[in-house]
Amino acid sequence: MPKSDYEKPSIVRHTMGMMNEFGRPSGQNHCYEIDGVPVESLVKEYGSPLIVFSESTIRERHAELHRAFSLRYPKIQIAWSYKTNYLNAICAIMHQEGSWAEVVSEYEYEMAKNLGIKGNHIVVNGPYKPDSFLMNAVKDKAMINIESLDEIYTLEKIASAYGEAVEVGMRINMDTGMLTAWERFGVNLESGQAYEVAKRIVSGGKLKLVGLHSHIGTFILDPKFYQQQAISLCTFASRLKDEFGISLKYINIGGGFASRNRLKSTYLPTTYMAPSFDAYAESICNIILGAFPHDNLPTLFLETGRALVDESGYLISTVGSTKRLPSGIRALILDAGVNIAVTSYWYDLEILPVQDRGYFMEDHVIFGPLCMNIDVCRDLVKLPLLNKGDNVVIRPFGAYNVTQWTQFIRMRPPVLLLGMNGEMDVIREAEDVTYLKQKEKLPKRLEPANSVGSVNRE
Numbered sequence: 050m051p052k053s054d055y056e057k058p059s060i061v062r063h064t065m066g067m068m069n070e071f072g073r074p075s076g077q078n079h080c081y082e083i084d085g086v087p088v089e090s091l092v093k094e095y096g097s098p099l100i101v102f103s104e105s106t107i108r109e110r111h112a113e114l115h116r117a118f119s120l121r122y123p124k125i126q127i128a129w130s131y132k133t134n135y136l137n138a139i140c141a142i143m144h145q146e147g148s149w150a151e152v153v154s155e156y157e158y159e160m161a162k163n164l165g166i167k168g169n170h171i172v173v174n175g176p177y178k179p180d181s182f183l184m185n186a187v188k189d190k191a192m193i194n195i196e197s198l199d200e201i202y203t204l205e206k207i208a209s210a211y212g213e214a215v216e217v218g219m220r221i222n223m224d225t226g227m228l229t230a231w232e233r234f235g236v237n238l239e240s241g242q243a244y245e246v247a248k249r250i251v252s253g254g255k256l257k258l259v260g261l262h263s264h265i266g267t268f269i270l271d272p273k274f275y276q277q278q279a280i281s282l283c284t285f286a287s288r289l290k291d292e293f294g295i296s297l298k299y300i301n302i303g304g305g306f307a308s309r310n311r312l313k314s315t316y317l318p319t320t321y322m323a324p325s326f327d328a329y330a331e332s333i334c335n336i337i338l339g340a341f342p343h344d345n346l347p348t349l350f351l352e353t354g355r356a357l358v359d360e361s362g363y364l365i366s367t368v369g370s371t372k373r374l375p376s377g378i379r380a381l382i383l384d385a386g387v388n389i390a391v392t393s394y395w396y397d398l399e400i401l402p403v404q405d406r407g408y409f410m411e412d413h414v415i416f417g418p419l420c421m422n423i424d425v426c427r428d429l430v431k432l433p434l435l436n437k438g439d440n441v442v443i444r445p446f447g448a449y450n451v452t453q454w455t456q457f458i459r460m461r462p463p464v465l466l467l468g469m470n471g472e473m474d475v476i477r478e479a480e481d482v483t484y485l486k487q488k489e490k491l492p493k494r495l496e497p498a499n500s501v502g503s504v505n506r507e
């Protein structure tokens with residue numbers, strides 16, 4: 050039997066974990082495989098760290114969302130929220146499943162068009178839309194949700210230049226009873242601003258108001274807030290009909306459904322917290338169905354992001370070293386940190402061992418490899434005593450990581466897609482220094498031949 054490495058003794062207080070209404074704390078969980086493919090073999094072939102997406106999980110979640118809403122409302126359209134994850138392959142799967150695109154910048158718009166999405170199947174949102182972006186969007190007949198009076202003025206000028214009315218939606222913020230209402234996007238309902246803006250659109254005569262949009266927040270754990278959102282939007286829609294004769298083509302309720310992730314400092318485990326798509330649909334669809342004549346229903350748009358993609362993503366990482374901190378707590382230093390797992394700032398991502406290392410569990414802090422104090426993937430998690438070289442799987446990882454990641458200190462790793470029939474496709478290659486430096490320019494006078502040791506200060 051090989052002799053195990055010496056480790057300085059320390060006294061650890063064992064807490065067995067108290068019973069709560071859900072019974073004992075769950076036993077040790079592992080992640081040996083992803084979609085039937087052993088994690089160890091993935092690391093052997095593609096290295097570590099490695100990001101893996103499961104195509105079947107994405108398609109299943111999309112089908113679940115579509116089913117939950119289309120069972121309850123006859124005209125629904127999902128628009129994939131690009132900023133949640135705009136890897137081409139992921140967007141292409143969403144589009145194959147029937148999603149349109151929802152974008153918040155001109156370069157997301159370009160990505161969607163490069164994937165073959167027609168402008169009139171792109172929802173254009175966001176607080177900053179440069180004039181040239183709006184011009185392109187109008188030309189393509191994209192669905193623009195205006196945010197401010199300034200956007201109205203710009204769009205009116207564009208409409209005059211084209212000589213035809215431009216159809217627009219307006220983004221509305223509102224109080225749904227949530228602790229902190231998002232008020233910086235769109236125009237406010239309760240203050241009367243939304244009404245004034247609608248009046249301005251109508252009186253300008255150059256734009257045609259055809260839709261209402263609202264995105265009330267993200268990771269919203271209680272469907273009752275959506276119910277209030279739907280009631281407020283429908284009440285406003287009915288006022289628009291009565292006063293201006295507007296018959297809306299669409300109501301867009303944005304995104305925000307919770308994935309099976311765990312927001313930091315929430316009490317209950319995720320499986321008890323995230324409502325099903327059915328629960329969300331139940332609280333939204335009846336309200337809208339009851340508010341419009343059935344032969345003239347607006348299309349219900351959903352811009353679901355994280356709840357569609359989060360569970361499909363995994364980050365595989367390797368323990369680079371272990372140590373004890375002065376507090377006695379055991380620490381793991383992984384080869385992947387917060388530059389990749391950006392969402393670990395806000396969520397307690399699950400960290401699952403890949404190898405069996407016995408049943409004894411101890412509190413750990415999980416650091417990444419960056420030479421920065423903020424690089425903490427989990428500040429407290431019970432794990433068995435893993436060794437250098439062991440692997441862990443970090444999940445759910447699919448939402449907002451591969452868009453917000455940076456190459457700070459460590460480069461971004463490759464991304465692999467596990468297909469429905471056992472295919473393994475690298476959908477983004479690992480970065481290297483050449484990639485990182487390709488946009489830099491080194492002035493001739495600073496080139497190595499001219500610069501190394503060339504300054505003589507004597």
Ligand SMILES: Cc1ncc(COP(=O)(O)O)c(C=O)c1O
Binds near residue numbers: 174353354355
């Ligand atoms: C306008 C809009 N739509 C959709 C989304 C996607 O939200 P989520 O990932 O919470 O579903 C966002 C994200 O913030 C958003 O700003």
